[in-house]
Amino acid sequence: MSDAVDHLIEINDLYYSRGALQIFTGLNLRIRRRQVTAIMGPSGTGKTTLLRLITRQLIPDRGTILIDGIDIATLNQKELYSLRRRFGMLFQNGALLTDLSVFENVAFPLREHTNLPNRLIRHVVLTKLHAVGLRGAADMMPGQLSGGMARRVALARAMVMDPDILIYDEPFVGLDPISMGVIVRLVRKMNDALGVSSILVSHDVQEIAAVADCSYLLSDGKVAASGSPDELRNASSELVKQFMHGMADGPVAFHFDAPDYAEQLLGRDAD
Amino acid sequence: MLRELYFSFVDFLRTFGALQLFFLRLLANSPAILVRRFGLVVQQVYNAGALSLVIIMICGFFVGGVLGLQGYANLAKFNAEDSVGTFAAFSLLKELGPVITALLFSGRAGTALASEIGLMKATEQLSAMEMMAVDPLRRILVPRFLGGVISMPLLTAIFSVIGLFGAHLVAVDLLGVDPGAFWQQMRSSLEIGDVWEGIIKSMVFGVVASLLAVWEGYNAIPTAEGVGRATTRTVVITAIAVLILDFMITAIAI
Ligand SMILES: Nc1ncnc2c1ncn2[C@@H]1O[C@H](COP(=O)(O)OP(=O)(O)OP(=O)(O)O)[C@@H](O)[C@H]1O
Numbered sequence: 001m002s003d004a005v006d007h008l009i010e011i012n013d014l015y016y017s018r019g020a021l022q023i024f025t026g027l028n029l030r031i032r033r034r035q036v037t038a039i040m041g042p043s044g045t046g047k048t049t050l051l052r053l054i055t056r057q058l059i060p061d062r063g064t065i066l067i068d069g070i071d072i073a074t075l076n077q078k079e080l081y082s083l084r085r086r087f088g089m090l091f092q093n094g095a096l097l098t099d100l101s102v103f104e105n106v107a108f109p110l111r112e113h114t115n116l117p118n119r120l121i122r123h124v125v126l127t128k129l130h131a132v133g134l135r136g137a138a139d140m141m142p143g144q145l146s147g148g149m150a151r152r153v154a155l156a157r158a159m160v161m162d163p164d165i166l167i168y169d170e171p172f173v174g175l176d177p178i179s180m181g182v183i184v185r186l187v188r189k190m191n192d193a194l195g196v197s198s199i200l201v202s203h204d205v206q207e208i209a210a211v212a213d214c215s216y217l218l219s220d221g222k223v224a225a226s227g228s229p230d231e232l233r234n235a236s237s238e239l240v241k242q243f244m245h246g247m248a249d250g251p252v253a254f255h256f257d258a259p260d261y262a263e264q265l266l267g268r269d270a271d
Numbered sequence: 272m273l274r275e276l277y278f279s280f281v282d283f284l285r286t287f288g289a290l291q292l293f294f295l296r297l298l299a300n301s302p303a304i305l306v307r308r309f310g311l312v313v314q315q316v317y318n319a320g321a322l323s324l325v326i327i328m329i330c331g332f333f334v335g336g337v338l339g340l341q342g343y344a345n346l347a348k349f350n351a352e353d354s355v356g357t358f359a360a361f362s363l364l365k366e367l368g369p370v371i372t373a374l375l376f377s378g379r380a381g382t383a384l385a386s387e388i389g390l391m392k393a394t395e396q397l398s399a400m401e402m403m404a405v406d407p408l409r410r411i412l413v414p415r416f417l418g419g420v421i422s423m424p425l426l427t428a429i430f431s432v433i434g435l436f437g438a439h440l441v442a443v444d445l446l447g448v449d450p451g452a453f454w455q456q457m458r459s460s461l462e463i464g465d466v467w468e469g470i471i472k473s474m475v476f477g478v479v480a481s482l483l484a485v486w487e488g489y490n491a492i493p494t495a496e497g498v499g500r501a502t503t504r505t506v507v508i509t510a511i512a513v514l515i516l517d518f519m520i521t522a523i524a525i
């Protein structure tokens with residue numbers, strides 16, 4: 001069990017449901033330190049939910065989540081907050097604070113948690129904004145940004161405290177090919193140069209192949225497949241093939257559970 | 272039927288208990304925020320005050336004017352039109368000032384607070400703060416709550432003063448009541464206890480109106496519809512609470 005020490009996050013037999021909807025039914029997953037781990041899966045399988053469980057924004061029904069070997073369910077608020085200071089999280093929709101400017105958004109964690117002088121804060125913030133190519137937008141308000149720009153600002157904010165663990169929820173959506181390339185390299189650089197562990201949710205099979213060391217494919221509340229991007233691409237399982245090559249027919253239903261289409265159009269489902 | 276009544280009663284008790292707990296959490300965090308993040312509170316006093324100031328002044332003026340008219344018309348029947356100043360001062364300081372200011376505040380600043388917080392929740396800004404290890408209760412809710420608590424007595428004072436000015440304008444300048452009598456009677460019959468009653472009311476209403484606005488926003492269902500509903504509920508519930516409390520405080524004071 002020498003590699004057990006190497007695991008940053010261990011998820012054991014996780015169950016989670018929302019109302020009648022079973023989202024996870026016995027999920028097991030390991031995330032290694034200093035790697036980029038990708039989490040893939042059809043829309044609505046619970047990738048965002050999984051990230052929220054890992055950061056204890058949600059509490060599992062059953063099962064444990066260990067970070068550095070510590071069960072996060074046992075933490076009190078103070079310990080939880082000091083754990084969260086090690087995280088940087090990019091929300092799926094950015095979640096910028098709308099009453100603060102771009103600059104102040106990125107500066108927010110610094111102002112809340114440190115007593116750095118203004119000059120230093122300015123330096124750090126501008127460096128991070130420069131890294132995502134938005135130094136020029138520092139004085140704009142979040143409402144004036146496009147979706148892709150807002151997400152890049154949120155990325156700068158997630159990195160500003162130099163976290164150990166970066167969590168990205170769909171960082172590549174809504175980016176043009178140029179910024180996409182820059183962001184992909186940035187994600188990789190955070191890992192290689194700074195030793196950050198990253199968890200990345202994405203549908204983008206090609207981008208994942210470029211950055212991820214290891215990926216998990218979720219389906220039906222469990223891990224359907226895992227391995228390096230190459231292993232997944234060459235996997236023989238029907239499900240993996242369908243997902244990696246983007247086919248509509250296969251074991252994964254494109255449609256959310258619904259009554260029979262023809263029956264419903266004919267109005268017979270009501271009976 | 273009885274069952275439903277029972278369950279909605281239990282539901283009410285549960286919500287009320289949660290509200291009290293929430294209130295205690297706000298109070299527990301208030302001193303630290305007041306000392307360490309006073310700038311945030313000042314900003315919220317400014318926001319709440321700036322939002323409500325103009326309508327408070329306009330309404331205060333016209334309410335005072337009406338008091339001047341009504342007071343004059345009715346007191347003149349008893350040849351007591353000199354008492355119109357006393358009448359206006361009592362009404363404004365003890366009742367109309369605190370109550371109308373609270374209702375206007377909740378309609379203007381309370382709804383703005385509730386929808387702002389609800390929208391922050393709906394757009395995951397509060398979750399994002401949690402993830403940055405910043406407690407939204409301390410960073411967002413407490414300063415807004417304190418801002419409301421501080422600005423209500425100030426706004427009430429402004430309302431009452433402008434109201435008196437309006438009453439003076441109507442009664443003295445328009446209807447010809449003697450200005451000396453207007454002020455003299457007021458000063459001799461008004462006691463310090465009456466002023467205190469108004470001040471205490473305005474402080475209680477400030478706490479209630481701010482608490483309910485922040486609570487409704489924080490517990491809004493995080494959708495456009497949910498935020499809209501929270502905003503409406505803020506006004507309705509605050510109005511009911513303020514009027515009931517007004518009755519209770521008056522009953523105790525008398
Ligand atoms: N607040 C909520 N209340 C009820 N159900 C929810 C809620 N949030 C999500 N769900 C359900 O949980 C399931 C998983 O949602 P989640 O957002 O985790 O999916 P996802 O894998 O991130 O999808 P996407 O790739 O589209 O972002 C969905 O089927 C959704 O219907």
Ligand SMILES: [Mg+2]
Pocket residue numbers: 047048049092169
């Ligand atoms: Mg998602």
